[in-house]
């Protein structure tokens with residue numbers, strides 16, 4: 001699971017940085033929140049997840065880790081596309097944007113529970 005997160009994280013940073021350069025070159029910053037979250041939820045968060053799962057291989061094998069991976073990686077693309085549409089003026093996508101964000105949040109809860117279990121005083 002660690003490697004899956006890391007391999008997707010670098011894909012997100014390539015998109016995020018490309019969007020940053022395009023925004024800067026065009027002096028057009030409407031998509032700044034998309035750029036910010038591609039880099040922060042896509043690159044920074046996923047790279048941290050990946051590095052942690054690599055440091056705790058048995059935590060990476062759990063059902064919680066799988067749930068976390070799929071919630072994050074289904075939620076995030078949907079969130080980024082609907083956020084781009086939303087900041088572009090399409091308000092009708094708001095419920096889907098909200099749902100995708102909640103799915104990402106649920107994934108993060110799985111991560112938090114897993115991390116607490118595997119870093120508790122009885123775990124190694």
Ligand code: HEM
Nearest residue numbers: 016017019020021023024029032035036037039040043044
């Ligand atoms: C070559 C790489 C990058 C370029 C050219 C770039 C460019 C930009 C531009 C033009 C903006 C909009 C600024 C504005 O609205 O005034 C921005 C915002 C932002 N960037 Fe980047 N960026 C790059 C990489 C990154 C990375 C790697 C991260 C995070 C890990 C990041 C995080 C952010 C955040 C959080 C904002 C929003 C700041 C705010 O709205 O206050 N950027 N970036």
Ligand code: HEM
Nearest residue numbers: 032033034036037039040041044045079100101102104105
């Ligand atoms: C499901 C998860 C998340 C949701 C729903 C969310 C939502 C939001 C919202 C609604 C804003 C205000 C946007 C605006 O006013 O234009 C925002 C801004 C911001 N968020 Fe998040 N966020 C999430 C995760 C994160 C994470 C994990 C980070 C950092 C690692 C982060 C960093 C930021 C930053 C730096 C800004 C200010 C940049 C900007 O305004 O473009 N967010 N976020």
